[in-house]
Amino acid sequence: MRVLDDATRAAVRSVIAAHQAQLTALPGYVAAEPGFPLVDGRFLREPAVIVLVDRKRPLSEVPVAERAPRQLGPYRVCVMQADPERQLAASADFEDTVNALAEAAVNLVYKPPAGQPIDKPYNVKQPFLCHVGPDAGWPVLRPFLEGTTRSLSVAMYDFNADHIAQVFIDLVREGGIQASLSWDDGMTKEEQVIRKKLRTLQQEADLTAWLVQCGKGRRFASAYHEKVAVRDHKAFWLSSGNWSQRSQPDIDPVGTPAQAKGMFSKGNREWHVICNDAVLSKVFEKYIQHDLAASAKEDADGAADAALDVAQKLKLPDVFVPLDHLLEQAVAFAGPVVPVEPARLPSVKTTVKVQPVLTPDNYLPHINALIDSAQTSLYLQFAYMTWSDADKDADFRALLHKIAQRSTEPDLDLRIILGSTSAAENIRKLVEAGCNQEVFRVQGSIHNKGIIVDGQTVLVSSTNWSGDGVLRNRDAGLIIHNEEVAQYYQQVFLDDWDSRARSRVDDDPPVTLASADAPTPPGMVRMSWGDYHG
Numbered sequence: 001m002r003v004l005d006d007a008t009r010a011a012v013r014s015v016i017a018a019h020q021a022q023l024t025a026l027p028g029y030v031a032a033e034p035g036f037p038l039v040d041g042r043f044l045r046e047p048a049v050i051v052l053v054d055r056k057r058p059l060s061e062v063p064v065a066e067r068a069p070r071q072l073g074p075y076r077v078c079v080m081q082a083d084p085e086r087q088l089a090a091s092a093d094f095e096d097t098v099n100a101l102a103e104a105a106v107n108l109v110y111k112p113p114a115g116q117p118i119d120k121p122y123n124v125k126q127p128f129l130c131h132v133g134p135d136a137g138w139p140v141l142r143p144f145l146e147g148t149t150r151s152l153s154v155a156m157y158d159f160n161a162d163h164i165a166q167v168f169i170d171l172v173r174e175g176g177i178q179a180s181l182s183w184d185d186g187m188t189k190e191e192q193v194i195r196k197k198l199r200t201l202q203q204e205a206d207l208t209a210w211l212v213q214c215g216k217g218r219r220f221a222s223a224y225h226e227k228v229a230v231r232d233h234k235a236f237w238l239s240s241g242n243w244s245q246r247s248q249p250d251i252d253p254v255g256t257p258a259q260a261k262g263m264f265s266k267g268n269r270e271w272h273v274i275c276n277d278a279v280l281s282k283v284f285e286k287y288i289q290h291d292l293a294a295s296a297k298e299d300a301d302g303a304a305d306a307a308l309d310v311a312q313k314l315k316l317p318d319v320f321v322p323l324d325h326l327l328e329q330a331v332a333f334a335g336p337v338v339p340v341e342p343a344r345l346p347s348v349k350t351t352v353k354v355q356p357v358l359t360p361d362n363y364l365p366h367i368n369a370l371i372d373s374a375q376t377s378l379y380l381q382f383a384y385m386t387w388s389d390a391d392k393d394a395d396f397r398a399l400l401h402k403i404a405q406r407s408t409e410p411d412l413d414l415r416i417i418l419g420s421t422s423a424a425e426n427i428r429k430l431v432e433a434g435c436n437q438e439v440f441r442v443q444g445s446i447h448n449k450g451i452i453v454d455g456q457t458v459l460v461s462s463t464n465w466s467g468d469g470v471l472r473n474r475d476a477g478l479i480i481h482n483e484e485v486a487q488y489y490q491q492v493f494l495d496d497w498d499s500r501a502r503s504r505v506d507d508d509p510p511v512t513l514a515s516a517d518a519p520t521p522p523g524m525v526r527m528s529w530g531d532y533h534g
């Protein structure tokens with residue numbers, strides 16, 4: 001069975017319905033659904049009853065009276081760990097949060113700038129500064145920022161790294177530049193501190209800063225997720241990673257080789273690029289200023305909360321994470337590694353065709369075309385690929401079906417590295433949709449969202465593969481048609497594939513939701529939702 005089809009799903013659901021009371025009585029029960037069972041690190045292509053629980057325990061620790069049945073009707077029963085999203089959806093304690101998330105895509109009002117200049121190809125004559133994290137993130141970003149002489153326009157999702165904030169504040173206060181910051185409306189404890197500093201800075205220097213409110217009736221569904229900084233109207237930095245501790249750790253593994261050991265325990269895998277082209281820089285800046293102007297208008301119209309507020313708008317719960325899981329990741333990242341140095345590419349003078357992409361403006365059609373264009377190889381590295389059956393996500397689902405179809409082509413070398421968070425859940429859904437399981441590997445500390453086609457073309461982007469990420473949030477990317485540039489990122493991908501990613505799919509760790517006043521259980525660590533999900 002290649003695909004878990006609708007008729008088979010219906011047959012399994014009828015068996016689940018007949019035994020619903022028995023299943024609901026299981027300790028920690030979250031949900032039951034049709035699916036492919038996970039057995040010894042692989043998904044078997046046979047229909048089964050998947051029972052999701054909030055904390056899966058080794059079978060030896062489960063009393064016989066509390067165990068799930070081994071079989072219901074003709075179907076095997078497979079108990080799996082429910083990831084935090086599934087637990088959240090089933091929890092009565094967070095009903096308001098769940099409802100707000102469900103309604104986030106309703107009545108969105110985003111309107112692009114006139115003429116949609118983002119939806120045109122551009123020719124770049126200057127080399128790109130290619131670099132990746134955690135190898136060389138902050139050591140490249142810092143001099144880029146400090147090289148600003150006139151203006152800096154920034155669009156950012158997560159800005160919680162104090163070492164970046166201090167450089168930004170010093171630059172704006174002492175450099176006499178004109179600065180703009182368009183910032184997602186989410187809130188972490190670290191960002192509360194930084195936002196207070198920036199509110200003070202607004203009174204002292206030329207800083208225009210607004211929050212972009214997301215959700216029902218707003219411009220974007222759930223996140224203003226872009227990571228772009230435009231310097232002096234003529235160069236820009238674009239990345240998969242935020243201005244956060246994990247995306248831009250204050251380390252220099254290239255310049256200080258001793259910091260290379262264990263660098264993945266300090267920072268995520270990210271792809272970054274700096275482009276020196278005035279025309280294209282002004283295109284990205286146009287959209288940043290467009291978003292800022294819309295936030296200012298919302299504030300003037302009384303929509304509220306667009307200023308640099310310090311109040312949390314939508315609180316996602318903390319989670320309890322097994323200490324053993326964190327220690328296993330630390331051990332996996334402790335081995336020797338050779339950091340990848342930044343490179344200015346192409347190495348010879350030439351003109352490079354590039355296609356800028358933004359969500360929700362033009363990302364999906366260009367990514368569909370990019371996937372279709374692959375002739376020999378197609379490599380994807382994403383934090384996650386989240387399946388959705390929602391009607392509103394039909395176009396995103398079609399993209400995933402395209403990947404599933406291409407994964408069966410014998411002459412195409414398709415490889416997909418996914419982050420370890422919720423990997424079992426995400427891969428199971430994709431395999432049930434027809435994906436060849438052999439194309440997947442799992443790697444910790446992945447925050448990247450990149451694609452390489454035929455070793456000739458590369459996408460550097462901030463767009464997560466979820467319904468909101470591909471269709472309704474604000475994200476930015478750059479498709480670069482140049483072999484040298486593509487090969488730079490491809491070598492990083494292949495090293496990850498060979499040295500850090502694993503082909504075995506283990507069940508997700510027993511991460512559970514943590515209410516505000518709940519004590520931390522023995523052997524667990526409390527983490528914020530954002531920190532756990534990267």
